[in-house]
Amino acid sequence: xxxxxxxxxxxxxxxxxxxxxxxxxxxxxxxxxxxLLIIEFLGQRTMRFGELRDEIxxxxxxxxxxxxxxxxxxxxxxxxxxxxxxxxxxYTLTEAGDALRAAVDGMCGWxxxxxxxxxxxRCSRGFM
Amino acid sequence: xxxxxxxxxxxxxxxxxxxxxxxxxxxxxxxxxxxLLIIEFLGQRTMRFGELRDEIxxxxxxxxxxxxxxxxxxxxxxxxxxxxxxxxxxYTLTEAGDALRAAVDGMCGWxxxxxxxxxxxRCSRGFM
DNA sequence: CGGTATCCACCATGATACTG
DNA sequence: CAGTATCATGGTGGATACCG
Numbered sequence: 655x656x657x658x659x660x661x662x663x664x665x666x667x668x669x670x671x672x673x674x675x676x677x678x679x680x681x682x683x684x685x686x687x688x689x690l691l692i693i694e695f696l697g698q699r700t701m702r703f704g705e706l707r708d709e710i711x712x713x714x715x716x717x718x719x720x721x722x723x724x725x726x727x728x729x730x731x732x733x734x735x736x737x738x739x740x741x742x743x744x745y746t747l748t749e750a751g752d753a754l755r756a757a758v759d760g761m762c763g764w765x766x767x768x769x770x771x772x773x774x775x776r777c778s779r780g781f782m
Numbered sequence: 783x784x785x786x787x788x789x790x791x792x793x794x795x796x797x798x799x800x801x802x803x804x805x806x807x808x809x810x811x812x813x814x815x816x817x818l819l820i821i822e823f824l825g826q827r828t829m830r831f832g833e834l835r836d837e838i839x840x841x842x843x844x845x846x847x848x849x850x851x852x853x854x855x856x857x858x859x860x861x862x863x864x865x866x867x868x869x870x871x872x873y874t875l876t877e878a879g880d881a882l883r884a885a886v887d888g889m890c891g892w893x894x895x896x897x898x899x900x901x902x903x904r905c906s907r908g909f910m
Numbered sequence: 911c912g913g914t915a916t917c918c919a920c921c922a923t924g925a926t927a928c929t930g
Numbered sequence: 931c932a933g934t935a936t937c938a939t940g941g942t943g944g945a946t947a948c949c950g
Contacts, residue, residue: 716923716934739930741932743931764881765809768877830911830912832911867911869913
């Protein structure tokens, strides 16, 4: 990453100067459309893998799995396996995940006001 | 994107059924780390191209140009050229852009509470 | 200084197939 | 139904060079 000398200048605490590195990594993780969409949809209710896939629409099996794993790893989503046959796996937002969803809702709400299109995303209620 | 027949099936109103398509495109545009970071940093103040580049840190010349163009195209950022030598180009958030920044701030605030790291991103005040 | 164009490596993504 | 693995490929993004 490039130099950011102004930071050291602004912040007397050198430790804090580059503290954002980890935050940025996670930020980069969740700052992609699938992750945000997943969080948004899971905010409605707990869902099974297949439900989530159908609701979101257009996401591949692979991407869904991958993003869910990442979100789980970052503590935003909880995964519950019911060892039945066929298997039943449910996903739900953790407290942290739900807090993030609230923030994401802000972005969705924003689209309703400012999107230069006749219609905007509908979030939290409806399918989006 | 793949077919999304399930939506038409779920929603009785065919018009609304696919209304999200444009919104999703724009959502997909801004749901990437560079766009969000740019919006966040521009929220602090109007900046020149180079300033923005330095402040954000780690963004390539190309990505910054590309994202700024996209944001301008979507009406979130305004570009002002001062035809001096050397050229001076300033970027500032539009009203819509600032509204989005407010939403993004929510995400930043979230990191302070829930990030599983000792430190979180600092936004809107400070550098992030 | 800011913008554009070109080249290229790499990774993210989708499709497919197989397992439990 | 849910997950994993593999493969091909198209796009993303970095580096570089040159223009105004």
